[in-house]
Amino acid sequence: MVLIDDRELELLINDVFEYHGFDFSGYSRASLKRRVDRLIHLDGFKNFGELLYKVRTEPDYFKHMVEEITVNVTEMFRDPLFYKVLRNEILPIIGTKPFIRIWHAGCSTGEEVYSMAILLKEANLLHKSLLYATDINGLVLDVAKKGIFPLHMMKQYSENYMVSGGKKDFSHYYTANYGYAKFGEDLSEKMVFSQHNLVSDGSFNEFDLILCRNVLIYFDKELQEKALVLFDDSLAKLGYLALGTKETIKFSPLQMRFKQVDREKLWKKIL
Amino acid sequence: MEKDTVTPRCKVLLIGGSAGSLEVLIKILPRLTAIPTFAIVIIVHRKSSEDSTLEELIAAKTTLPVKDVEDKVVLEPGNIYVAPSDYHLLFEKNNLLSLDTSEKVNYSRPSIDVSFESAADAFGPEVAAILLSGANSDGTHGLAEIREAGGIVVIQDPESAEIPFMPRNALENVAANYILDVEGILRYIQSL
Ligand SMILES: C[S@@+](CC[C@H](N)C(=O)[O-])C[C@H]1O[C@@H](n2cnc3c(N)ncnc32)[C@H](O)[C@@H]1O
Numbered sequence: 001m002v003l004i005d006d007r008e009l010e011l012l013i014n015d016v017f018e019y020h021g022f023d024f025s026g027y028s029r030a031s032l033k034r035r036v037d038r039l040i041h042l043d044g045f046k047n048f049g050e051l052l053y054k055v056r057t058e059p060d061y062f063k064h065m066v067e068e069i070t071v072n073v074t075e076m077f078r079d080p081l082f083y084k085v086l087r088n089e090i091l092p093i094i095g096t097k098p099f100i101r102i103w104h105a106g107c108s109t110g111e112e113v114y115s116m117a118i119l120l121k122e123a124n125l126l127h128k129s130l131l132y133a134t135d136i137n138g139l140v141l142d143v144a145k146k147g148i149f150p151l152h153m154m155k156q157y158s159e160n161y162m163v164s165g166g167k168k169d170f171s172h173y174y175t176a177n178y179g180y181a182k183f184g185e186d187l188s189e190k191m192v193f194s195q196h197n198l199v200s201d202g203s204f205n206e207f208d209l210i211l212c213r214n215v216l217i218y219f220d221k222e223l224q225e226k227a228l229v230l231f232d233d234s235l236a237k238l239g240y241l242a243l244g245t246k247e248t249i250k251f252s253p254l255q256m257r258f259k260q261v262d263r264e265k266l267w268k269k270i271l
Numbered sequence: 272m273e274k275d276t277v278t279p280r281c282k283v284l285l286i287g288g289s290a291g292s293l294e295v296l297i298k299i300l301p302r303l304t305a306i307p308t309f310a311i312v313i314i315v316h317r318k319s320s321e322d323s324t325l326e327e328l329i330a331a332k333t334t335l336p337v338k339d340v341e342d343k344v345v346l347e348p349g350n351i352y353v354a355p356s357d358y359h360l361l362f363e364k365n366n367l368l369s370l371d372t373s374e375k376v377n378y379s380r381p382s383i384d385v386s387f388e389s390a391a392d393a394f395g396p397e398v399a400a401i402l403l404s405g406a407n408s409d410g411t412h413g414l415a416e417i418r419e420a421g422g423i424v425v426i427q428d429p430e431s432a433e434i435p436f437m438p439r440n441a442l443e444n445v446a447a448n449y450i451l452d453v454e455g456i457l458r459y460i461q462s463l
Binding site: 006028029030031033034035071073214216217218220221224244245246247248251 | 340355369
């Protein structure tokens, strides 16, 4: 199996920026290196040079590379207790607004967005909400737009849903067909999907709640800080920021502007 | 076997295990009083739903500080770190820990191979790793990379393991520096 070394990884990062304008220099090296090794293995390259040449010369291959090196693993109601807090504590507060804007940054294939739509619907808030869902990877956005997920996951999702405080029959939300579960348009009509790169794209609206879960773990501290500044700029006063269960803003000077909600990975913007 | 003079000092001791490994940890941890020159990182297979019960169990068995592993915390000597459920634990060259939710490896997340390989890449000869009891082949490949990078490979003597499959698989594929029973493992750690 071909394993790249540090110098090769930096060469790839440099060339990707030079040839395609995508900057991966702020990505966590330990994880990025594994992803590139995996790509070399998947696509059967004999050596690093072959990969580099293809990335430089074939824009379609570069696109494929971005799709493969990003980690897109996700679930509906991932960490159900987090969703329970959203359901019981956060939605009742932001629900008093005439209009609710939510941003899912790094939404992957959309499971998180559909989970949120279900919460909003059950709180009778979906009609006045807009869910912006963005990702760097265009391929996962295409999946997210369709709202079609593997049927065999539904047992797990339905359990997660119940732990999150869901009281309905989860199977009401989708129709099963050929091994897939298609979620209804009543859920997706308030979703807007678009490509957005947290490294290089700016703020595009003001939000009451931003979820960026399990995305910052792929960034080094400097890039994490940059993303946090972007979220701060994009949050309304008293808006909320949600991160993944092992992510934190405690290393950032911006933490002064936020107040953590209990011991959850949820922070309220207070300044 | 290498002499101490050619082996750089160990800065991180990795302990990997699966079924039957907790029993070993429970015997060893209470008897470790201080680890001033290195950190211990424990990677054991765990259910994805359990929250922090493993950390609590380990903390109850040791007087050493058990650090809550969040993304990008610093790896510091003296502490014990436990790979959290549902994440792979990786090592950065600047001594930070990174987490990763990529695909399971050997049906596991955290995977022992993933952490062992990452430590081998980041710290080379400054790594020592112990592979304990288990019913899965996770860990073998990681040990091979640690060995190749000049680190120390310790495998629990399968005879002393509750489930010998995992250490036996490693022994068949990797040249171990030490093959030790539970007492031996304890003495080895104390000698570091
Ligand atoms: C592990 S998924 C997280 C999905 C979901 N938020 C969750 O917690 O289940 C990480 C996502 O971040 C996206 N991502 C990585 N780098 C990004 C960037 N620079 N800008 C936007 N999204 C990015 C990846 O494409 C991937 O879909």
